[in-house]
Amino acid sequence: MARVIQCIADNVVSPLGLTSAENYMNVKAGRSGLARFEEMGNVNSPFMLSRIDRSVIDTLCDELGIPQGDYTFFEKMLLSSSVQAVRESGIDASSDRVLFIISTTKGNVALLDSRIKGYSPERVLLGESARLVSRYFGNPNAPVVVCNACISGVCAQIEAMRALRSGCYDYAVVIGADEQSPFIISGFLSFKALTDTPCRPFDKDRTGLNLGECAATVVLKAVDDTVSDGWVLQCGAIRNDANHISGPSRTGEGSYLALMEVLKESGTEGLAFLNVHGTATAYNDEMESIAIYRAGLIDIPVTGLKGYYGHTMGAAGIMESILSMYAVQDGTILATRGYSEQGVTYPVNVSSANRPASGNRFIKLLSGFGGCNAALSYAYLKD
């Protein structure tokens, strides 16, 4: 019997809230977590960042009963989000039928700064962070870290869907997070990819991306196909541009191929909107508009969340999927904050205001360094 993959619980921890509902409410109200910073560590040029207040996370951990111990900020992000989602789901996370999957690009990389002391050298390894989380929940399975640059959060959900469909597991806890440290900020600055003003996805005056911090979790459950209500992860695909390691394809090849594969399985019926990557770099947004046009979806409403959160890297694919679920259920296409005037070759159906949505589905798109692209489709089914 084919297995259907349901999303049964979720959480988002960000500067805009400590639960998914709180985040959704603040985004719908047009609030942004982005603020301007003049420097950080040795980084001494200005940048925008949606930064989580460290004391807020400490308080949250206390409230959730997570011992502060010697956890790093990144580990606290993973734990504070996953503990909330697992509790909401009611699952026994210590069962061997549960798989933990972590999505992150740089994990504990901040520990490489020689001024930070008190941690073993192994602590920086991504697998150690994943094991720390699965051990916290008493889970016996080997956790997997998906490390596919900016598309990790969508890949992690695809990986979970496959693991559940295989029949080897019944539940997957998929957690995405990244801490923004001078390591990442200096790197993106060296690429001249950052702007020191709020980002403007798809706008003609867009000047680059903003970075952000977020932790997000979905708990997925495999059910037999006689069950057909709630949020269902329908399908997903990952494709490479085979073009350049640090720039997107000019023809949007990989994004187009991933999108077409998802459309082949799920069609366009009921599609309320595309939640795009929309980083507000010149190349990304142009590339996405080409991929969307080539896929025949230029009239489908498009929405991007980077103006509220910045680019949250390992969390992006998960947090943006969760907010899209809330938006579909609320009958809303969220405004693309920062957008004002069309600035891509193929004019996508994007708006600076919230709009009414019709449909029960969305497709999430992401693209990243290494030429990778991913797409997935979620549908809200009612009996």
Next chain:
Amino acid sequence: MVMEQNTKLNYTLITDTSVQVNGRTLGHESAGAAMLNELYRAHVADWPKFFKMDTLSKVGFLASELLLKECGEERLGGEEYVSSRAVVLFGITASLCADKNYQETIQDKANYYPSPALFVYTLPNIVTGEIAIRNHYRGETSFYVLDGYDARTMAFNIQCAFQDRVTESVLAGWVDSHANDDFRCFFILVERDQAQDMAQLENDLNEIMDKLK
């Protein structure tokens, strides 16, 4: 005496002191980082982008080149691309070597010179992109990080990759690099039918993985 290979998979294996193709040792004079350049000149020679790569990418790239040559595959060129070949890699260190190298460029305020050419390799999946570009692969590319050698999880994830119905074969590998002169890697090519028997695949992977430990 000829050593019999139990595994049916074609494989290549590269560590900082040893290079093997399907169990045959490939000769080289140097070791560590120098050995990688020596291997490139002897067995590839037509892809100068190689010299821009970090250690993780160099090792993975060379292992893929040697494997595809052993398999007798003709490389696609011009406007020919294929989506049916996925590149799925695994490891413990991920980009740790590149991370340390990049950290050195931002550690001291007086000697602060972050460079995009170094930073881009602080993403471990870049090696999957390098291989995709070289071979015109537009299929899935993925990088999974585990907390130890784990043939079972590797076999499971390779098998799962075939749930993408476009994927007909997976160029899979294990690649780690602690430092520029400290690396270990093996690559295999798994066809769709070879991934159906997970116990067999796990056994094959264990057999090759044991040579890395």
